[in-house]
Amino acid sequence: MIKIAIDAMGGDFAPQTIVEGVNKSIAKNDDLELVLYGVPEEINKYLVPSDRVSIVSALTKLDMGEKNPILAIRRDKELSLSKAFQAVHDKVCDGVVTAGPTQGVVVAAHMIIKKIPGMDRIALCPTLPKMGTKTKLLLDVGANVELKAEHVMEMAKFASVYAELVLGRENPLVGLVNIGSEAGKGRAQEKEAYKMLSECKDINFYGNIEPKEMLLSDCDILVASDGFSGNLVLKSIEGTAKAMSSVMKEEIKASLGGKIGYLFMRKNLRNLKNRMSGDDVGGALIFGVDGVVVKAHGASNAYATSKAIDLCYRAVKSQFLEKIKKGLNNEL
Amino acid sequence: MIKIAIDAMGGDFAPQTIVEGVNKSIAKNDDLELVLYGVPEEINKYLVPSDRVSIVSALTKLDMGEKNPILAIRRDKELSLSKAFQAVHDKVCDGVVTAGPTQGVVVAAHMIIKKIPGMDRIALCPTLPKMGTKTKLLLDVGANVELKAEHVMEMAKFASVYAELVLGRENPLVGLVNIGSEAGKGRAQEKEAYKMLSECKDINFYGNIEPKEMLLSDCDILVASDGFSGNLVLKSIEGTAKAMSSVMKEEIKASLGGKIGYLFMRKNLRNLKNRMSGDDVGGALIFGVDGVVVKAHGASNAYATSKAIDLCYRAVKSQFLEKIKKGLNNEL
Numbered sequence: 001m002i003k004i005a006i007d008a009m010g011g012d013f014a015p016q017t018i019v020e021g022v023n024k025s026i027a028k029n030d031d032l033e034l035v036l037y038g039v040p041e042e043i044n045k046y047l048v049p050s051d052r053v054s055i056v057s058a059l060t061k062l063d064m065g066e067k068n069p070i071l072a073i074r075r076d077k078e079l080s081l082s083k084a085f086q087a088v089h090d091k092v093c094d095g096v097v098t099a100g101p102t103q104g105v106v107v108a109a110h111m112i113i114k115k116i117p118g119m120d121r122i123a124l125c126p127t128l129p130k131m132g133t134k135t136k137l138l139l140d141v142g143a144n145v146e147l148k149a150e151h152v153m154e155m156a157k158f159a160s161v162y163a164e165l166v167l168g169r170e171n172p173l174v175g176l177v178n179i180g181s182e183a184g185k186g187r188a189q190e191k192e193a194y195k196m197l198s199e200c201k202d203i204n205f206y207g208n209i210e211p212k213e214m215l216l217s218d219c220d221i222l223v224a225s226d227g228f229s230g231n232l233v234l235k236s237i238e239g240t241a242k243a244m245s246s247v248m249k250e251e252i253k254a255s256l257g258g259k260i261g262y263l264f265m266r267k268n269l270r271n272l273k274n275r276m277s278g279d280d281v282g283g284a285l286i287f288g289v290d291g292v293v294v295k296a297h298g299a300s301n302a303y304a305t306s307k308a309i310d311l312c313y314r315a316v317k318s319q320f321l322e323k324i325k326k327g328l329n330n331e332l
Numbered sequence: 333m334i335k336i337a338i339d340a341m342g343g344d345f346a347p348q349t350i351v352e353g354v355n356k357s358i359a360k361n362d363d364l365e366l367v368l369y370g371v372p373e374e375i376n377k378y379l380v381p382s383d384r385v386s387i388v389s390a391l392t393k394l395d396m397g398e399k400n401p402i403l404a405i406r407r408d409k410e411l412s413l414s415k416a417f418q419a420v421h422d423k424v425c426d427g428v429v430t431a432g433p434t435q436g437v438v439v440a441a442h443m444i445i446k447k448i449p450g451m452d453r454i455a456l457c458p459t460l461p462k463m464g465t466k467t468k469l470l471l472d473v474g475a476n477v478e479l480k481a482e483h484v485m486e487m488a489k490f491a492s493v494y495a496e497l498v499l500g501r502e503n504p505l506v507g508l509v510n511i512g513s514e515a516g517k518g519r520a521q522e523k524e525a526y527k528m529l530s531e532c533k534d535i536n537f538y539g540n541i542e543p544k545e546m547l548l549s550d551c552d553i554l555v556a557s558d559g560f561s562g563n564l565v566l567k568s569i570e571g572t573a574k575a576m577s578s579v580m581k582e583e584i585k586a587s588l589g590g591k592i593g594y595l596f597m598r599k600n601l602r603n604l605k606n607r608m609s610g611d612d613v614g615g616a617l618i619f620g621v622d623g624v625v626v627k628a629h630g631a632s633n634a635y636a637t638s639k640a641i642d643l644c645y646r647a648v649k650s651q652f653l654e655k656i657k658k659g660l661n662n663e664l
Contacts (some may be wrong), residue, residue, distance in 0.1 A: 067514075131575035142511060145519050179474060179563040182399075187477050187560055211568040215575035228519055231511040232561055236543040236568035243463035243547035244576050244608065251604045258600035265584060265593030272583045276576065 001033050002316050004095045004309065005087040008038030009061035009080040011099025012299045015039070018099060019046035021305025025313070026050050028306075032313055035093055037084040058083040062104045064298060069104035073111055081105070085112040088291035094316040095292030097283070097308050099300045105293070106143045106286065113289045116321075118328035121151045122288035124227070124295070125159060126234065127281035129241075132216035135281060137163060138177075139223060142231040143286070149192035152176075152223055153200055158287045158324060159221045160203050165320040172220035175209030177233060182208065189225045197223075211236070241276045282307035285315070290325075292316050333365050334648050336427045336641065337419040340370030341393035341412040343431030344631045347371070350431060351378035353637025357645070358382050360638075364645055367425055369416040390415040394436045396630060401436035405443055413437070417444040420623035426648040427624030429615070429640050431632045437625070438475045438618065445621045448653075450660035453483045454620035456559070456627070457491060458566065459613035461573075464548035467613060469495060470509075471555060474563040475618070481524035484508075484555055485532055490619045490656060491553045492535050497652040504552035507541030509565060514540065521557045529555075543568070573608045614639035617647070622657075624648050 006022060008015045015038055022034055023046075036043055037058040047053065058080035066072050073082055081100045085108045087093040098105055106124060115122060125139035137159050140147065156174045163172035176194055178186045183194055185208055197205045206219050211233055214222055224230030252258040262269070274280070278297065282304065286293035292315045296308035315321075338354060340347045347370055354366055355378075368375055369390040379385065390412035398404050405414055413432045417440045419425040430437055438456060447454060457471035469491050472479065488506045495504035508526055510518045515526055517540055529537045538551050543565055546554055556562030584590040594601070606612070610629065614636065618625035624647045628640035647653075 131579050145511075177564070179477075179560060179567070210571070211564055212571040212574070215571050216578060228511060229561065229564055232509070232543055232565055233568045235511070236565045237572045239542070239544040239547050240569045240572035241576060242544070244573060246548060247463050247607060248604055251600045251607070252597060254603070255597075255600060258597045261593040261595070261597030261600070263593070264596065265587075265590045268583045268587060268590035268593070271586070272580055275579060275583070 001031055002313055003033045003035065003093045004097060004312050004316065005084040005093035006034055006036045006309070007081045007084040007096065007098035007100055008036040008043050009058065011296065012064065013301070014061070014099060015042050016046050017300055017302045018305050019043055020302035021300070021309060022053060023048040024302060024306035025309040026053055028310070029313055034309070035087060037080040037087070056083060062100050064101045066101055066104055069101070069107045070111070073104070073108055081108050082112060085109065088293070089113045095294070095312045097294045097296060097305075097312050099296040099298055099305065099308070101298065102142065102295060105295045109286045109289045109293050113291045113293065115288055116290045116325055116328065119158075119288040120154060121147065122286055123155045123158070124284050125287050126278075126284035128215065128237065129276050129278050129281065133218070134220065135167075136215070136219060137221045138230060138234055139221075139287065140227040140230050141224070141234045141284070142227045144227040146228070147189075147226040149189060149196045152193040152225055153196045155287065156197060156221065156223045157200070157202050159223070161324050161327070162285065162287070162315075162320050163220045165318040165323065166315050167220070169220045171204045173206045173218055174203050174221045174223060175206040175214060175217065175219035177211060177214065177222050177224045177229065178208035179210065180208060181210055181213070186225070193225050245273065245276070279304035280307060282311035290321075292321060333363055334645055335365040335367065335425045336429060336644050336648065337416040337425035338366050338368045338641070339413045339416040339428065339430035339432055340368040340375050341390065342433075343628065344396065345633070346393070346431060347374050348378050349632055349634045350637050351375055352634030353632070353641060354385060355380040356634060356638035357641040358385055360642070361645060366641070367419060369412040369419070388415060394432050396433050398433060398436055401433070401439045402443070405436070405440055413440050414444060417441065417625075420625070421445045427626070427644045429626045429628060429637075429644050431628040431630055431637065431640070433630065434474065434627060437627045441618045441621045441625050445623045445625065447620055448622045448657055448660065451490075451620040452486060453479065454618055455487045455490070456616050457619050458610075458616035460547065460569065461608050461610050461613065465550070466552065467499075468547070468551060469553045470562060470566055471553075471619065472559040472562050473556070473566045473616070474559045476559040478560070479521075479558040481521060481528045484525040484557055485528045487619065488529060488553065488555050489532070489534050491555070493656050493659070494617065494619070494647075494652050495552045497650040497655065498647050499552070501552045503536045505538045505550055506535050506553045506555060507538040507546060507549065507551035509543060509546065509554050509556045509561065510540040511542065512540060513542055513545070518557070525555075525557050577605065577608070611636035612639060614643035622653075624653060
C-alpha cells in the first residue's frame, strides 16, 4: 500500500478541486491510500467515501498570499500544509501533495520534512509541457535565488536518478541553461557549472543549451545555474504561451475564414490549450528533502490534482528517493 | 536628406536580402539616401539603380560564427561592418543597419562608433512582437553580462526618450523584470535597481514585473537587471513561440477537422506567424553609442531588412539621440 498525505485546503479552489482529484485518483489505483488534512465538514461535501481515504482534522490553511510563511508555519500548528508535511516527516505517509503557495511549500519542506543528509540545497523542479518529443524537467526554478556550481551538479544528479526511475528515461540528457551554446559562455558561475557537469561521471551531459532551443531539444533535464535564472525562464515560457494564445484568438477572430476554420478545429485547439496548460504533468517536485513532495499548481482543477497525486504515487512506488539516499550514503 | 550606412554583406542571406530590402526602403522614402558597404559586383546583382543609393567597396565580411570579433575587427580593415560603422563615427552617415553577428555588432559599436560621453554602458534593445495592446522594448539582452543598478537606470532613461520620440509613446511605462511583483523581490541587484528606478523622476516606473505577465502588460519598456537575465528572457520567448508553433502544427494535423479548419484559417495562421516572427519590428537598437545603430536579425529576409532600415530612418529623423546628448550635457 502506498500512503500519500493530501493538503486538502491548499490551492485557489480548495478543498473542492482537491477532493475531486482525490476521488479520481483513488478510483484508479488499488494500492493507493490517501490521508486528507483539512476541515472535515468542508472535505466531506465533495468526498466520495472510500475505505482507502481518511481525514485528519486541520482547521487552518496557509494563505495563498502569505508574505511570511516561516512565521506563519512556526506560529500556527493547525495548518493543513504543516500537518500533511509532518506526516511525511514522521513516516506516517510516504509522500505529500499540495497546491499551496510555492514559497510556503518550499519553506515547509525545509522546516518540517527537512533535507536529506548529504544534500546541500533543495530544488523546485517542474515538468515542462510536452513540446518536441518529450517532457522536460527544469530546475531550480526558485527554491534558491543563488547557487554554487556544486549545488547545480548535485541537482543534476538528483534529477537524473528521478528521470530514469520515475519517468523511465534511459541515460537522461542534462543541458545547462545558458546564453550561448559553446563552452565558455555565460558568467563565472555558468563556466564553473559547465566544468563540473562535464567532468561528472554520474550524468549524461549535453553541454550548454540556449532557451531558444531547449524546448524542442533532446534534453530530459534542464538545469539553470541559479533559481533566479530558472524562475525567469519558467515564467517567460508561461507568459509567452499565454500571450501567444491571446494573439492567436485575435488573429482567428479577425476574419470570417478564421471563424469558420475555428469551428472545424475547435477540438484541436482545445487539445493544444490543455497540452500547454501543464495539467497533464501534475506538478513540480521538491528535490532534496527526505520525502516525496509534489507541489501542484495553485489553480489546479480536479484533473490536474489527480495528475499530481498520480505523479506522487509513481514517484513513491519507484523508490527513487531510497536509491538516491543509498548513493549519498556510499559517498559519505 | 537622411543618410544611412548599410552593411550589405552581414547576415545569413547577404547580400541578396539586404540589397532587396534597400530597394524596398529607397522606393518608400524620398528623403532617404543609402550607402552600401560591400563587394560591388555582388551588390550590383540585386540592386535596383537609384541616384540615392551608392556603393563603397568593402571586400571582406565578419563571419557569422566569428569567435573573436575584437581581434577580427582590429586586424581586418576591409570588413563591411567596420567600414559602415566608421562612416557613422565620421558623421558621413547618420545611422547604420547591419544583420551581422550580434557580438560583433556590439563590439564594433564600442570600438568604432564609441560611447556617448556620460554613458557608462551600451545596451542591446530589441522590440518584442506586438502582443496585448503594444510592442515592448526589452533591454539589455546581452551587451553586458553584468550590470549595476545605476546602469539599469541609465538604460531605462535612454529607452524612455527613445520610446517617446521614436515610438510615439506618451510617458512610457518602465517595468523591472523580476521573479516577483512585490517590492523587495529578487537578488540584491534587483532590490537596488528597484529603489533607484522608483526614486528616478525622469521615468514612469511601473514596479517589478514578472515574465509571466510582462507581454500582455501595459509596460512600454522592460528592463532586466543584467544582460544575462535579459538574454535568457528574450530567448525563452523566442523558444516558446517556436515550440508552440510546432505543437500547434502537430495538433492541427492530428484530425480531419483540424486539416479542414486549417484550409479556412490558413491566412490567419500566416498572420500569426508573421506577427511572432519579429520581422515587423525591424531589429534591435544599440543604445549608448554616438550614432543610431540598428541590428537586424541574422536571418532577415528582404521585408525584415527594409523594416530595419525604416526603423533606423525614423530614429534618425526623430533626433532622439541629440535630445539625449543634450540632456546628458546638462547633467554634466
